[in-house]
Amino acid sequence: MKSEILATGDEIRSGALIDSNSAYIAQHLERCGVTVLRHHCVGDELQILTEALIDIAERARIAVVTGGLGPTIDDVTTQAAADAVGKTTMLDQKALDSIEDFFKSRDRSMSSSNKKQAMLPEGADPLYNPVGTAPGFCLDIKGCLFFFLPGVPYEMKKMLKEQVLPRLKAMQGDQRRFCKVKTISTFGLPESTTGERVEEISDIFPELRLGLRASFPDIQIKLYAEGTDENHLNQQIDKAAKWVLDRMGKKAFSVDGETMEAVAGRLLKKKHATIAVAESCTGGLIAHQLTNVAGSSDYFQFSGITYSNESKIRVLGVNPDTIEKYGAVHEETAKEMAMGAKKLVGADFGLSTSGIAGPTGGSDDKPVGTVCIGLATPEDVFGYRFFFPFPSRSMNKSIFAMTALDILRRSLL
Amino acid sequence: MKSEILATGDEIRSGALIDSNSAYIAQHLERCGVTVLRHHCVGDELQILTEALIDIAERARIAVVTGGLGPTIDDVTTQAAADAVGKTTMLDQKALDSIEDFFKSRDRSMSSSNKKQAMLPEGADPLYNPVGTAPGFCLDIKGCLFFFLPGVPYEMKKMLKEQVLPRLKAMQGDQRRFCKVKTISTFGLPESTTGERVEEISDIFPELRLGLRASFPDIQIKLYAEGTDENHLNQQIDKAAKWVLDRMGKKAFSVDGETMEAVAGRLLKKKHATIAVAESCTGGLIAHQLTNVAGSSDYFQFSGITYSNESKIRVLGVNPDTIEKYGAVHEETAKEMAMGAKKLVGADFGLSTSGIAGPTGGSDDKPVGTVCIGLATPEDVFGYRFFFPFPSRSMNKSIFAMTALDILRRSLL
Numbered sequence: 001m002k003s004e005i006l007a008t009g010d011e012i013r014s015g016a017l018i019d020s021n022s023a024y025i026a027q028h029l030e031r032c033g034v035t036v037l038r039h040h041c042v043g044d045e046l047q048i049l050t051e052a053l054i055d056i057a058e059r060a061r062i063a064v065v066t067g068g069l070g071p072t073i074d075d076v077t078t079q080a081a082a083d084a085v086g087k088t089t090m091l092d093q094k095a096l097d098s099i100e101d102f103f104k105s106r107d108r109s110m111s112s113s114n115k116k117q118a119m120l121p122e123g124a125d126p127l128y129n130p131v132g133t134a135p136g137f138c139l140d141i142k143g144c145l146f147f148f149l150p151g152v153p154y155e156m157k158k159m160l161k162e163q164v165l166p167r168l169k170a171m172q173g174d175q176r177r178f179c180k181v182k183t184i185s186t187f188g189l190p191e192s193t194t195g196e197r198v199e200e201i202s203d204i205f206p207e208l209r210l211g212l213r214a215s216f217p218d219i220q221i222k223l224y225a226e227g228t229d230e231n232h233l234n235q236q237i238d239k240a241a242k243w244v245l246d247r248m249g250k251k252a253f254s255v256d257g258e259t260m261e262a263v264a265g266r267l268l269k270k271k272h273a274t275i276a277v278a279e280s281c282t283g284g285l286i287a288h289q290l291t292n293v294a295g296s297s298d299y300f301q302f303s304g305i306t307y308s309n310e311s312k313i314r315v316l317g318v319n320p321d322t323i324e325k326y327g328a329v330h331e332e333t334a335k336e337m338a339m340g341a342k343k344l345v346g347a348d349f350g351l352s353t354s355g356i357a358g359p360t361g362g363s364d365d366k367p368v369g370t371v372c373i374g375l376a377t378p379e380d381v382f383g384y385r386f387f388f389p390f391p392s393r394s395m396n397k398s399i400f401a402m403t404a405l406d407i408l409r410r411s412l413l
Numbered sequence: 414m415k416s417e418i419l420a421t422g423d424e425i426r427s428g429a430l431i432d433s434n435s436a437y438i439a440q441h442l443e444r445c446g447v448t449v450l451r452h453h454c455v456g457d458e459l460q461i462l463t464e465a466l467i468d469i470a471e472r473a474r475i476a477v478v479t480g481g482l483g484p485t486i487d488d489v490t491t492q493a494a495a496d497a498v499g500k501t502t503m504l505d506q507k508a509l510d511s512i513e514d515f516f517k518s519r520d521r522s523m524s525s526s527n528k529k530q531a532m533l534p535e536g537a538d539p540l541y542n543p544v545g546t547a548p549g550f551c552l553d554i555k556g557c558l559f560f561f562l563p564g565v566p567y568e569m570k571k572m573l574k575e576q577v578l579p580r581l582k583a584m585q586g587d588q589r590r591f592c593k594v595k596t597i598s599t600f601g602l603p604e605s606t607t608g609e610r611v612e613e614i615s616d617i618f619p620e621l622r623l624g625l626r627a628s629f630p631d632i633q634i635k636l637y638a639e640g641t642d643e644n645h646l647n648q649q650i651d652k653a654a655k656w657v658l659d660r661m662g663k664k665a666f667s668v669d670g671e672t673m674e675a676v677a678g679r680l681l682k683k684k685h686a687t688i689a690v691a692e693s694c695t696g697g698l699i700a701h702q703l704t705n706v707a708g709s710s711d712y713f714q715f716s717g718i719t720y721s722n723e724s725k726i727r728v729l730g731v732n733p734d735t736i737e738k739y740g741a742v743h744e745e746t747a748k749e750m751a752m753g754a755k756k757l758v759g760a761d762f763g764l765s766t767s768g769i770a771g772p773t774g775g776s777d778d779k780p781v782g783t784v785c786i787g788l789a790t791p792e793d794v795f796g797y798r799f800f801f802p803f804p805s806r807s808m809n810k811s812i813f814a815m816t817a818l819d820i821l822r823r824s825l826l
Binding site: 011012013014015016017018019020022023024025026027028030036037038039040041042043048052179181183190191192193195196199209210211212213214215216222224277279283284285286287288290291292294295296297300301302303304305306307308310311314315344345346358359360361389391392393394395397 | 423424425426427428429430431432433435436437438439440441443449450451452453454455456457461465483484485486487518519521524526527544546565567624626635690692696697698699700701703704705707708709710713714715716717718719720721723724727728757758759771772773806807810
């Protein structure tokens with residue numbers, strides 16, 4: 001079954017608001033075996049909206065539309081649906097009752113404008129909204145079954161799950177198609193090289209489709225399998241994931257979207273080890289990422305964001321002579337920072353960064369994009385230097401932090 | 414001039430990725446006086462993509478397409494553009510040179526698959542990509558001028574600003590319409606109360622349109638003005654912004670999108686003051702935000718991410734008796750943390766957070782969402798306690814950090 005998705009509203013059309021509803025709906029339709037062909041967005045103009053509905057009806061068998069069901073004059077979706085089938089709107093008693101119930105259950109009184117929300121196109125089937133005032137409805141427009149849902153994400157999600165997806169599953173019966181997806185996250189190779197390394201997959205697993213996604217700073221390899229035999233799809237995709245993991249080696253750091261910091265944290269926890277961090281150029285990003293993981297207090301002990309040389313010396317105990325001799329951005333300084341953080345709180349591992357995130361502060365010798373990373377393990381200490389050619393401070397902070405966490409991860413493998 | 418926007422790629426079509434490019438493009442086209450009629454999204458299937466291009470060409474005079482210009486086999490946008498005009502793709506020497514330059518400037522070697530990116534539809538005009546390997550191009554398809562840009566947001570943004578918008582302005586000549594927007598960022602009131610406080614604006618400035626946008630944790634008040642007389646629009650919108658700032662008082666922290674951390678940093682710099690931070694529950698987010706601002710090394714000296722009690726005592730010199738008596742999450746502990754960080758590196762201000770970001774760790778007395786904040790000024794030290802009712806760790810970290818920075822900002826006013 002082929003489907004299309006339409007988001008309505010001037011806020012989305014004009015770019016004031018990013019449409020996150022359509023991605024959510026697409027994911028759930030595909031998982032339910034309904035192929036999504038296209039998404040669309042139009043504003044609150046009745047004629048353009050009506051044309052878009054007719055357009056979609058010509059190509060798709062299923063459509064999900066969000067937004068424009070509210071009580072104000074710029075909510076025109078219901079009228080557009082009526083126009084698309086050449087019918088009028090009528091008061092739907094079931095819809096009116098549900099709106100009245102909603103207000104009653106919240107001890108609020110219903111305003112007259114809410115009554116407008118119970119006007120549905122003739123022939124429409126109301127969809128109950130348990131968490132808001134706008135009921136949805138479904139309506140056949142020229143052979144395509146349209147589900148009209150509110151634009152408020154929370155309301156839309158609840159109605160999609162409870163009222164749309166079960167109908168779609170029932171409609172498919174024995175013909176139900178499944179869409180499986182597996183994501184392998186990799187770090188350290190450019191997109192083109194990553195693609196070249198796994199391109200044979202289409203020969204080995206001809207039933208699967210490969211997708212690459214650059215989600216800076218990592219590259220995600222996505223495997224898609226579609227068909228009617230769910231067990232077979234799961235087997236195929238698991239086999240293919242193993243093949244990809246094998247091809248990518250240590251460049252692959254996780255399956256199914258686990259973040260680098262979650263992987264590093266999981267490995268620390270498994271070893272019952274703790275970590276202390278010393279950050280200069282990453283400015284707290286490593287600590288922020290590590291502590292985004294729930295339960296990170298089991299292994300994360302401390303990070304010292306030491307921007308100034310003085311704080312490197314005073315807090316971390318870096319030898320002033322080292323900074324004098326090599327400079328703050330140097331493997332030797334990074335090593336002393338990592339050891340200093342580790343020692344300060346008695347952690348098992350120490351990880352440090354010192355570099356130049358830009359936009360200023362670079363030199364010929366150490367241009368913007370240079371980072372030195374120190375790793376102190378229970379037994380030893382290592383220093384690394386990298387150069388990344390990115391133009392922005394935030395990209396540099398991000399790839400510096402990822403590189404440091406990757407070094408930690410590899411040492412824990 | 415009427416325009417449409419098309420995002421391509423299976424990740425977006427299938428919902429694995431939320432399309433933020435189209436909103437960005439819509440905003441910039443509208444500001445430039447180009448009306449956006451519709452957005453669309455299709456996957457990586459050549460035929461569907463080609464049909465979408467022809468569809469758009471029938472309605473719009475301008476179109477912007479993102480994605481599918483990469484080096485891999487699932488990048489089919491260039492071929493679709495060629496098919497839409499019934500031409501073949503040809504090696505474009507200028508495009509090839511720019512890709513080679515890109516790799517040379519980064520001391521990397523060009524892979525053979527990147528050469529594919531220099532194949533453009535016959536008759537296309539290449540658009541130089543200064544920050545990536547995929548050149549864009551523009552091409553007339555059935556009377557509609559299409560701009561094809563890469564899907565990587567920072568590449569797209571740079572090319573849109575430098576190469577697309579100037580052309581569109583030139584095309585409009587004397588007929589140019591202007592769309593002005595002014596954003597006032599506020600923090601500390603819910604969306605509904607913010608709306609009520611400024612709702613009279615439509616009586617006082619009837620030419621302007623008001624928009625509210627909840628961009629957690631702050632609320633943005635947006636003022637829109639549209640017309641052909643640029644000076645008049647600027648005057649109106651400036652007057653209205655002053656009115657809004659007056660109504661919102663200290664709850665308004667910036668105009669035109671300056672972040673809370675940039676405002677706090679600017680105020681510190683103006684006072685030639687420095688800051689040290691001590692973070693527990695915010696886990697480095699405050700340091701990360703402060704150091705995201707270029708030039709922050711002028712005032713940011715140090716942050717200690719002290720998750721464990723031991724590190725609060727060892728690194729910041731918090732009195733163990735204080736923690737024993739009051740607990741780690743308490744105004745008194747927060748005050749000692751702020752003073753400790755300030756003293757440790759000799760800064761003028763100290764700012765601290767200690768709280769419970771969740772999902773676990775809460776108690777009846779101090780539920781998830783509780784945060785204590787300490788502020789040490791050159792003269793004094795203050796302790797605060799807040800409770801926020803949010804369900805997620807990342808929302809709590811975010812609003813805790815924002816609240817702390819807001820306390821710092823207000824003390825610097």
